[in-house]
Amino acid sequence: MPYREEMQVPRGYSGGVHFLGTTGASLPLVVWGAVRLKGAGLSVSTGEWCFWTIAFLLIASGVEYSAHRWILHRRRPALAHAFVEHTLRHHRWFDAGDIEARSGRDYHQILFPVWGVVLIQYGLNLPFCLILSRYAGDWIGALGLCIGAGFFFLYEVVHAVCHFPATHPLFKFGIIRKIREHHRRHHEPGLMGHRNFNIVVPVWDFLLRTRA
Ligand SMILES: [Zn+2]
Numbered sequence: 753m754p755y756r757e758e759m760q761v762p763r764g765y766s767g768g769v770h771f772l773g774t775t776g777a778s779l780p781l782v783v784w785g786a787v788r789l790k791g792a793g794l795s796v797s798t799g800e801w802c803f804w805t806i807a808f809l810l811i812a813s814g815v816e817y818s819a820h821r822w823i824l825h826r827r828r829p830a831l832a833h834a835f836v837e838h839t840l841r842h843h844r845w846f847d848a849g850d851i852e853a854r855s856g857r858d859y860h861q862i863l864f865p866v867w868g869v870v871l872i873q874y875g876l877n878l879p880f881c882l883i884l885s886r887y888a889g890d891w892i893g894a895l896g897l898c899i900g901a902g903f904f905f906l907y908e909v910v911h912a913v914c915h916f917p918a919t920h921p922l923f924k925f926g927i928i929r930k931i932r933e934h935h936r937r938h939h940e941p942g943l944m945g946h947r948n949f950n951i952v953v954p955v956w957d958f959l960l961r962t963r964a
């Protein structure tokens with residue numbers, strides 16, 4: 753029996769509720785960052801805005817790349833749960849030939865658990881940005897929070913879209929087809945530990961020459 757049919761998903765599981773939970777856990781931080789930004793960033797020059805926006809986007813994409821490459825695909829004793837859930841379950845549930853979600857239950861193996869989102873956003877991202885606010889300036893911390901929390905929100909959405917059925921109307925857009933193909937190739941068993949670790953934009957795959 754194929755792995756995805758063999759594996760149990762909790763009774764009453766709903767992919768829609770799970771999606772609302774993971775994205776809903778991130779959005780308050782984006783909004784809070786935006787409110788703080790509005791008050792704090794008025795006197796900042798355009799050059800500074802551009803510099804810090806690009807810097808935070810590169811950092812967020814680099815965190816996505818690093819966590820995927822060196823945590824989700826490397827077995828480390830303290831983080832073994834992440835490796836098991838991603839490499840041994842997500843990649844087995846969806847191999848390269850068949851990455852399409854067939855029903856809501858498949859999102860159980862696509863989306864982060866809500867507790868994981870809360871831990872990353874409120875246990876790591878928020879304290880990091882509060883420290884930035886304290887030592888680098890209020891608006892820099894607020895911008896970092898907006899971009900960091902927003903990027904993780906986007907990661908969940910884009911990864912879910914990558915696993916939509918290929919006939920979905922969103923794939924009429926060439927750019928979305930390309931993003932999906934980038935992730936589909938990552939699901940090939942021979943490539944998953946070496947190629948295509950970015951999900952949202954393959955910038956670090958390009959810079960570090962890990963793009964398949
Ligand atoms: Zn995937």
Ligand SMILES: [Zn+2]
Pocket residue numbers: 820824825838843938944
């Ligand atoms: Zn992976």
